[in-house]
Amino acid sequence: MNKVVPSAQAAVADIPSGSTLMLGGFGLCGIPENLIAALVQENRRRGLTGLHTISNNMGVDGFGMGLMLEAGMIASHTGSYVGENKLLEEKVLKGELDLRLTPQGTLAERIRAGGAGIPAFFTPTGAGTLIAEGKETRTFDGRPYLLESWLRADYALVKAWKGDHAGNLIYRKTARNFNPMMATAGRITIAEVEELVDTGTLDPDQIVTPGIYVQRILEGERYEKRIERRTLRQAS
Numbered sequence: 001m002n003k004v005v006p007s008a009q010a011a012v013a014d015i016p017s018g019s020t021l022m023l024g025g026f027g028l029c030g031i032p033e034n035l036i037a038a039l040v041q042e043n044r045r046r047g048l049t050g051l052h053t054i055s056n057n058m059g060v061d062g063f064g065m066g067l068m069l070e071a072g073m074i075a076s077h078t079g080s081y082v083g084e085n086k087l088l089e090e091k092v093l094k095g096e097l098d099l100r101l102t103p104q105g106t107l108a109e110r111i112r113a114g115g116a117g118i119p120a121f122f123t124p125t126g127a128g129t130l131i132a133e134g135k136e137t138r139t140f141d142g143r144p145y146l147l148e149s150w151l152r153a154d155y156a157l158v159k160a161w162k163g164d165h166a167g168n169l170i171y172r173k174t175a176r177n178f179n180p181m182m183a184t185a186g187r188i189t190i191a192e193v194e195e196l197v198d199t200g201t202l203d204p205d206q207i208v209t210p211g212i213y214v215q216r217i218l219e220g221e222r223y224e225k226r227i228e229r230r231t232l233r234q235a236s
Contacts, residue, residue: 156186
């Protein structure tokens with residue numbers, strides 16, 4: 001089955017306002033750059049707003065998901081880290097965006113549970129803190145655990161290193177991060193890859209995400225791969 005779409009624009013053309021989106025990446029590593037840019041273009045074309053995003057973080061001002069935030073496309077965000085985006089802080093403090101902070105490991109497991117069909121699970125993370133407010137708590141082996149629910153999305157936008165026409169995906173090193181689990185938790189998963197090859201070309205032992213989880217795939221037109229925060233050693 002050929003799941004290739006001609007462009008990032010074509011891949012996101014039917015995403016409606018109000019959708020829940022998962023976006024892969026950690027910082028600026030492994031983010032679906034081309035799909036994000038296409039979403040911003042769609043906003044200019046038809047007003048794509050009221051989105052509910054799920055991602056580890058919101059990128060930085062002026063790049064990645066920060067572009068979606070600047071365009072006023074995001075109504076709520078679920079993530080684990082917000083420290084690099086000043087506009088996000090400003091919108092949250094003004095009450096213009098609903099922010100739902102989740103411990104990083106819990107976020108990862110909630111997404112994995114969504115892909116695995118597990119509606120809820122217990123975790124000790126956050127017990128006895130503000131995270132526990134309003135959540136069911138149970139004691140196991142003398143330790144309190146919180147009940148956390150799965151996370152699923154209408155669309156999962158992920159980025160991989162290589163992919164084939166059937167949607168099989170291979171990731172590269174730390175750029176894998178949240179992408180594989182999000183690929184399983186989206187009703188429609190759209191993957192952008194750096195290199196698109198014929199089906200049967202990839203080594204089956206290297207495939208992380210089987211094509212059964214991917215509905216659309218494209219080769220990214222351009223990758224900036226910006227560094228989130230560059231740290232240099234002082235000259236001696």
